[in-house]
Amino acid sequence: MTEHPTSGLDDTVHQRHRLGILTIAAEVKRVEFGYLKSILELTAGNLSRHVTVLEEAGLLEVEKGYDGKRAKTWLSVTAAGREALAAEMAVLRALLARHDQT
Template identity: 40%
Template sequence: MSDKGTVGESLDEVVHQRTRLSILMLLGGGVEVDFSFLRTSLDLTDGNLGRHLDVLAEAGIIAVRKTYNGRRSRSWIRLTDYGTLKLGQEARILRSIADQIDQVRAPNSDETY
């Protein structure tokens, strides 16, 4: 895929969706965080966050690891190598879009439309 393609062709909805992109940004840099950190940071309900994590996990973008303390479970989330690649692609595409916007000339104030 080329950064020169159309925006619709370039953006991956699994990654680009606002909440999922926020999750990926929090996971950037190779950190592993627990479910409650993401829930609190993003101000989401358990169910809403769980569904977004399911989508990302099904796409191979994140890995979820469960630990147990007695009967209490704790979920740990991290980017996979593929997820790191997809986040990098998204960042390049967004930079390309921003560059295209910056190149658009502002209309002269004396022009009439």
């Protein structure tokens, strides 16, 4: 019997906003905290919590700096983050294919 696709879901990644953060970060070299906040329509505190989870899991790198006098936080996806995102997308597609068959 084949394993159900949901067994491949990663609890750290399988969360809509974290998936959104990883998807955007994987598309660009670096993404700024404020951009994510506005695109994902999250509060700074909420986004910060998701970023911390992803950073602690080694899926995101956080770089703090300044643009003039303004503090800026840049995020970039790690190789592990790219792999985790690809695996999650594969699981979602497999779930969809299974759903369409039934």
